[in-house]
Amino acid sequence: MANNKRFIWEKVQNGIMKDASILIDKETGVNYLFVEHGYAGGLTPLLDKDGKPVITPPNEIIDKM
Template sequence: MERFKKVYTQGALDVLEVWVDTETGVNYLYHRTGNAGGLTVLLDKDGKPVVTPAEV
């Protein structure tokens, strides 16, 4: 099983992706433009990490 799973993608040159850690359920936002990119924890309105429940 892969540790991270891509669950959303948008764009071609200016790319946004959401990745989920399959062990913790924490969601990450990845942004790439050209040859630069960055990854950060996706936060909810209260500043807490977005967590996807584990698949049963």
């Protein structure tokens, strides 16, 4: 069966009531930060120092799958 999931999900920080994860879009390479705190959460693209989205190169995405 083919893996049709569009996002790679990486937990980067775990807490008692809050977690932070990085999601990588396999089609565009854009990285997103997802933070959940209790019953709330938020999603935002990660930006570099110039305000442009952080993009994972395709060869690194294949390594993470």
